[in-house]
Amino acid sequence: MITFENIDVVYPNGFKGLSNVNLQIDKGEFVAIVGLSGAGKSTLIRTVNGLVPFTSGTLKVGDEVVDPRSKAKLRRLRSRVGMIFQSFNLVTRVSVLNNVLVGRSAETPTWRSLLGWYRAEDKELAFKSLERVGIVDKAYMRASSLSGGQQQRVAIARVLAQDPEVILADEPVASLDPPTAHKVMRDLRRIQQELGITTIVNMHHLDLARSYADRIIGMRAGEVVFDGPVEEATDAVIEEVYQRSLTAEDIVAGDAAAESSAAGDAAARDSATEGAVTERSVPAAKAQD
Amino acid sequence: MTTTADEATRGSATRAVTARPEAPKPSGLVYLGLAGLAVLAFIIFWVTRDSGEILLIPLGFVTLWAPLYPVIGLAVMLLTLLVCYRARVGTMGGFGALAFITMSYWAGSTVNFTLLEIPSRWSNVEPRLRAFLDPNWSYIWTVRDQWLITISMAVVATLIGCAIGLVLAMLASPVSSPNKGVSQAIKAVNSVIRSIPDVGWALLFVAFIGGTAHGLGPMAGVLALLMFNIGIVAKLLSETIDSVNPGPVEAADAAGANLTQRNRLAILPQVLPGFVSYGLYVFELNIRASAALGIVGVGGIGSAIMLQLNRFAFENVAAILIALIVVVLLVDMFSMYIRRKLL
Ligand SMILES: Nc1ncnc2c1ncn2[C@@H]1O[C@H](COP(=O)(O)OP(=O)(O)O)[C@@H](O)[C@H]1O
Ligand SMILES: [Mg+2]
Numbered sequence: 289m290i291t292f293e294n295i296d297v298v299y300p301n302g303f304k305g306l307s308n309v310n311l312q313i314d315k316g317e318f319v320a321i322v323g324l325s326g327a328g329k330s331t332l333i334r335t336v337n338g339l340v341p342f343t344s345g346t347l348k349v350g351d352e353v354v355d356p357r358s359k360a361k362l363r364r365l366r367s368r369v370g371m372i373f374q375s376f377n378l379v380t381r382v383s384v385l386n387n388v389l390v391g392r393s394a395e396t397p398t399w400r401s402l403l404g405w406y407r408a409e410d411k412e413l414a415f416k417s418l419e420r421v422g423i424v425d426k427a428y429m430r431a432s433s434l435s436g437g438q439q440q441r442v443a444i445a446r447v448l449a450q451d452p453e454v455i456l457a458d459e460p461v462a463s464l465d466p467p468t469a470h471k472v473m474r475d476l477r478r479i480q481q482e483l484g485i486t487t488i489v490n491m492h493h494l495d496l497a498r499s500y501a502d503r504i505i506g507m508r509a510g511e512v513v514f515d516g517p518v519e520e521a522t523d524a525v526i527e528e529v530y531q532r533s534l535t536a537e538d539i540v541a542g543d544a545a546a547e548s549s550a551a552g553d554a555a556a557r558d559s560a561t562e563g564a565v566t567e568r569s570v571p572a573a574k575a576q577d
Numbered sequence: 578m579t580t581t582a583d584e585a586t587r588g589s590a591t592r593a594v595t596a597r598p599e600a601p602k603p604s605g606l607v608y609l610g611l612a613g614l615a616v617l618a619f620i621i622f623w624v625t626r627d628s629g630e631i632l633l634i635p636l637g638f639v640t641l642w643a644p645l646y647p648v649i650g651l652a653v654m655l656l657t658l659l660v661c662y663r664a665r666v667g668t669m670g671g672f673g674a675l676a677f678i679t680m681s682y683w684a685g686s687t688v689n690f691t692l693l694e695i696p697s698r699w700s701n702v703e704p705r706l707r708a709f710l711d712p713n714w715s716y717i718w719t720v721r722d723q724w725l726i727t728i729s730m731a732v733v734a735t736l737i738g739c740a741i742g743l744v745l746a747m748l749a750s751p752v753s754s755p756n757k758g759v760s761q762a763i764k765a766v767n768s769v770i771r772s773i774p775d776v777g778w779a780l781l782f783v784a785f786i787g788g789t790a791h792g793l794g795p796m797a798g799v800l801a802l803l804m805f806n807i808g809i810v811a812k813l814l815s816e817t818i819d820s821v822n823p824g825p826v827e828a829a830d831a832a833g834a835n836l837t838q839r840n841r842l843a844i845l846p847q848v849l850p851g852f853v854s855y856g857l858y859v860f861e862l863n864i865r866a867s868a869a870l871g872i873v874g875v876g877g878i879g880s881a882i883m884l885q886l887n888r889f890a891f892e893n894v895a896a897i898l899i900a901l902i903v904v905v906l907l908v909d910m911f912s913m914y915i916r917r918k919l920l
Contacts, residue, residue, distance in 0.1 A: 337831055339827065339830065339831060363833045363834075363835060364833070365833075366830070366831055366832060366833035367832070367833035369831075370831075370832070371828070371831035371832075373824065373827070373828065375824050376824070377824035377825050377827060377828035378824075378825060378828075379825045379842070379843055379846045379847065381846045381847065381849070381850075382846045386842075390825075390828065390829055390832055390834065390842050390843070391832050393829065393832050393833060393834035393835070393838045393839070393842065394832065394833030394834065396838070398835060398837050398838055401834070401837070401838040401841055401842060402837065402838075402841050404841075443828070446828070446832065447832075450832055450833070
């Protein structure tokens with residue numbers, strides 16, 4: 289369980305990134321955070337693992353109170369909290385396996401990391417994680433030789449190798465084309481359900497949030513302005529969060545193989561409205577950040 | 578895309594062409610200040626001039642005189658400023674041009690650079706040149722032991738220098754260092770190491786631990802090359818680290834890696850090609866430097882050159898130098914091959 293109590297984030301330049309955030313995220317929940325660019329989604333997600341230190345309030349992950357000033361405590365916290373990024377953040381020059389093994393760092397003695405000589409059980413855990421995202425056969429390939437969707441799966445495997453309680457994902461599919469975006473989201477959803485890992489995902493595509501999350505949190509100007517189950521996050525509610533009407537850019541093109549009916553609906557809506565939607569939403573996704 | 582392009586063309590057809598913006602005019606006041614600086618430089622040149630050549634300026638009722646070269650300098654400076662102003666070069670650009678002219682004038686007049694001496698000494702140069710052009714090829718093999726020492730010195734210095742340089746670079750770059758203080762301190766140490774040239778280090782080590790005369794030449798040579806290499810590798814590599822992709826570094830942080838682990842796992846792989854390339858470069862420099870280091874009493878091929886020079890055996894020196902060129906070329910080709918394989 290993650291609890292935010294009156295959390296404020298003031299950046300070093302004085303900008304207020306979060307103001308008075310109160311949240312409770314239960315164990316095993318899949319939460320999507322939506323909001324326009326600059327709303328504070330990344331800031332919120334990064335306070336959880338201390339990549340952005342909060343400046344006042346109390347933050348708890350499980351039973352542990354997060355202390356952004358203690359490096360040792362942060363490292364211990366981060367070993368329990370995995371993170372996935374928009375740009376995958378793999379070391380492209382080394383093998384997929386070595387990228388996944390970065391997730392074992394907190395449990396690996398420094399001398400082993402220096403020599404690159406991992407324990408057999410750590411390697412086995414890395415292989416298992418790769419198996420879970422279906423690319424174990426690529427283990428000894430260079431990360432740079434994989435496609436975007438495969439690279440993001442390596443990043444998910446890196447997180448799984450941490451054996452985390454929480455997964456944070458900051459716009460994990462924003463640089464992927466729509467079908468791949470759906471595939472990666474399905475992987476995340478499956479992993480959350482199989483392993484019961486609390487998952488918090490930032491996204492700016494409303495249809496993806498509705499298809500894969502249990503709960504949606506809407507943010508605007510550093511504040512939480514909506515928090516409720518997917519069913520309550522109607523178009524009208526989200527328009528209130530965004531302070532504008534919804535456009536084609538808020539929706540990723542549908543995916544033919546989508547299991548969830550909501551994704552199918554979104555796809556149908558897309559193709560019905562305008563042929564240009566599919567073409568336009570892809571560059572829009574890439575232009576973000 | 579196409580619709581906006583259409584609109585643009587249609588728009589230009591109907592609407593009048595809008596005025597194109599002009600380049601901003603540089604501040605005349607600053608340029609006047611620069612002209613003042615030019616006059617100041619002129620006065621300094623006048624006061625410190627060596628040459629007595631004088632320029633006479635008859636004005637009818639009175640004849641002015643001024644030293645010839647400073648006046649030419651002033652004219653060039655003012656003309657340059659005028660051109661810069663008319664070309665709307667920014668004030669920093671104008672200052673740069675002025676500084677360039679002033680520095681060249683000053684530097685040239687300080688060292689009295691001239692080529693006039695060479696013909697008058699031709700009788701001295703000619704027989705030596707003749708010996709040089711007729712190298713004693715058989716001598717090359719005689720100094721093989723010295724070659725071996727030179728190459729061993731270069732290898733040892735390169736390996737240890739790169740290892741220490743890697744650690745210093747990691748500590749020096751703010752991206753990989755534990756904190757800002759360490760980074761600043763190590764950068765300062767690096768600057769000091771680099772401010773002493775290879776020959777300077779060689780002189781120091783020969784003075785402290787003894788040179789060839791004490792049988793310690795190679796030792797002093799390795800230490801000198803080592804310091805030289807540490808300075809170069811630490812500097813180049815820390816700048817490479819400054820510009821690594823921060824994404825994987827953040828990912829390692831987020832996975833709970835400690836500083837050493839994240840530097841090893843997320844930064845080292847990114848800078849490895851650069852690191853190897855700097856190592857090869859430094860190895861090349863070491864082979865070259867060994868020729869000069871011999872002169873200050875360090876072992877290796879340089880001391881063989883020194884010995885033959887003292888004996889006026891120019892045909893032997895020529896043979897060694899040609900071998901040196903060949904070796905450097907070979908090393909160069911080898912490192913180019915490795916770099917191509919790597920990048
Ligand atoms: N390091 C920082 N220093 C100052 N301001 C920042 C920093 N990081 C983000 N911000 C600001 O905080 C606001 C929220 O940013 P972010 O959390 O990245 O938004 P989102 O992820 O929703 O697009 C933005 O206005 C951004 O400019
Ligand atoms: Mg963001």
